[in-house]
Amino acid sequence: MCGMVTQARRSRRDETERTDGSSVLIGALAPLTRPGWAEAGRHLLAGLELAVHDVNEAGGIGGRPLELVVRDTAADPVRAAAAVDELARLGVAALAGEYHSVVARAAAARADALGLPFLCSSAVLDALTEQPTERVARIAPAQSHGWRLYADFLLGAGHRRVAVAAEPSVYWASGTRVLRDRLAPRGATVTALDLRALAPAAVCDALAAHRATALLLLAGHPEPAVPIVRSVRRDRRLAGITIGAPAGQPEFHEWATALGEDGAAIPFLRYLPERLTPLGERVGTALRERLAEDPSFVAFEGYDTVAVLADVLRPHGGDRARTAASWARVAVDGTRGRIRFSRTPGTGVWQWEWAPVQVVDRDPAEPGRFRVLHTG
Incomplete structure (x- = not known):
C-alpha cells in the first residue's frame, strides 16, 4: 500500500514540476485504497507502469516520453468523475485503466462528455456508456460474454440448482441476469439471496432449504465474501456444494491469505490464454519482479492498455x-x-x-497453483 501512495504522490509532484510539455501524458485510473479492491489496483498499475517504461525504452511517442498521471478512484464513481475532470485540465492525451465496472462507467461518461479518449482496462459491465460513443474502447471482455461462458461451465458440471448471494449493485444485478438468461432455458434454476438481509448463517440455511448445488458469490472482498465462504465450508449440510466467484476474487493473494485451504476449489473467470504470447512471457517475468508475486490477469490488462494507446498516439x-x-x-x-x-x-x-477467457480455480492440493477447468 505504501508503494501505491508513493506513486500517487509522485504523479502529483510531476504535474507541478513539468511545465515544458515534453511528455505525452496518459491519465491512469485505479482503485488504490479501500473500499476499492486495492490489490487489483496495484496489479493494474504495475502493468500500466511497465508498459510505459517499455514504450519509453523504445523511443517513446515520436521521441517524446510517455508519462502516467495516476489517480486513485477508491471504487467511488463520484471521485472518478472528478479525477477525469482534473486530468483533462492537466492535458492528458487519453485515459487508461480502472477495475470496478460502476466506477469505469462514471469515468467513461465524463470522458465522453469532455471529448477525452478512454481505453478501459478491466471493467466488464456491458453498458459502459449509456449511449454509443466513438471515444471509449475496452480491453476486457464484456460481462455478458464471460459470464455466459461461466454459466456453460456450470451446466457442464451438472449444476441445475444455482444460488447467487448478491449485494445491491448494477454490476451484480447484470451478472445475475446474464446467468439466469443462460441457465433457465437449459432447465436450471437461479435463486437470488439478498446479502442486505442475510447473514452468513442465514445464507447457509437458505442454500440447504433450496437444495442448491452451487453458490455464486456476487459480493465484495473481503467483506462479505470471506465470512460466507467460511460459513459454507463449515456447514455439514453443504458438504457437496460448489462455491463460485465469477468476478475473480480468488485470483488475488489476499484471497488465499484470508481463506487458506477454504479459498481453493472456487471457480472464477480469468482473462488469460492457455499460453501467453512471447511478449506476454517476457512481461510476465518483469511483472513478477515488480510485484514480488505472480501477476494476475489484471496486470496483463494494464500492460496491453498502454501498448494499444502508444500505438494510436504515435501517428499524431x-x-x-x-x-x-x-x-x-x-x-x-x-x-x-x-x-x-x-x-x-x-x-x-x-x-x-x-480477450481469452478461462474458468479457473485454486488447486485444493496446492492452493498457490491454478487449475484450468473451462475455456472459451
Whole structure:
C-alpha cells in the first residue's frame, strides 16, 4: 500500500514540476485504497507502469516520453468523475485503466462528455456508456460474454440448482441476469439471496432449504465474501456444494491469505490464454519482479492498455480527436494475443472481441497453483 501512495504522490509532484510539455501524458485510473479492491489496483498499475517504461525504452511517442498521471478512484464513481475532470485540465492525451465496472462507467461518461479518449482496462459491465460513443474502447471482455461462458461451465458440471448471494449493485444485478438468461432455458434454476438481509448463517440455511448445488458469490472482498465462504465450508449440510466467484476474487493473494485451504476449489473467470504470447512471457517475468508475486490477469490488462494507446498516439502525438478516431485501425500484438477492436452490440464502445477467457480455480492440493477447468 505504501508503494501505491508513493506513486500517487509522485504523479502529483510531476504535474507541478513539468511545465515544458515534453511528455505525452496518459491519465491512469485505479482503485488504490479501500473500499476499492486495492490489490487489483496495484496489479493494474504495475502493468500500466511497465508498459510505459517499455514504450519509453523504445523511443517513446515520436521521441517524446510517455508519462502516467495516476489517480486513485477508491471504487467511488463520484471521485472518478472528478479525477477525469482534473486530468483533462492537466492535458492528458487519453485515459487508461480502472477495475470496478460502476466506477469505469462514471469515468467513461465524463470522458465522453469532455471529448477525452478512454481505453478501459478491466471493467466488464456491458453498458459502459449509456449511449454509443466513438471515444471509449475496452480491453476486457464484456460481462455478458464471460459470464455466459461461466454459466456453460456450470451446466457442464451438472449444476441445475444455482444460488447467487448478491449485494445491491448494477454490476451484480447484470451478472445475475446474464446467468439466469443462460441457465433457465437449459432447465436450471437461479435463486437470488439478498446479502442486505442475510447473514452468513442465514445464507447457509437458505442454500440447504433450496437444495442448491452451487453458490455464486456476487459480493465484495473481503467483506462479505470471506465470512460466507467460511460459513459454507463449515456447514455439514453443504458438504457437496460448489462455491463460485465469477468476478475473480480468488485470483488475488489476499484471497488465499484470508481463506487458506477454504479459498481453493472456487471457480472464477480469468482473462488469460492457455499460453501467453512471447511478449506476454517476457512481461510476465518483469511483472513478477515488480510485484514480488505472480501477476494476475489484471496486470496483463494494464500492460496491453498502454501498448494499444502508444500505438494510436504515435501517428499524431496527443491529439485527442484523432486518437478517439483510431480504434478501428488498431492491430497490436499484446501479451495475450492480437488486439483489434470492433463495435459490439450492447456495449456502446469499441471492444476487443474477444480477450481469452478461462474458468479457473485454486488447486485444493496446492492452493498457490491454478487449475484450468473451462475455456472459451
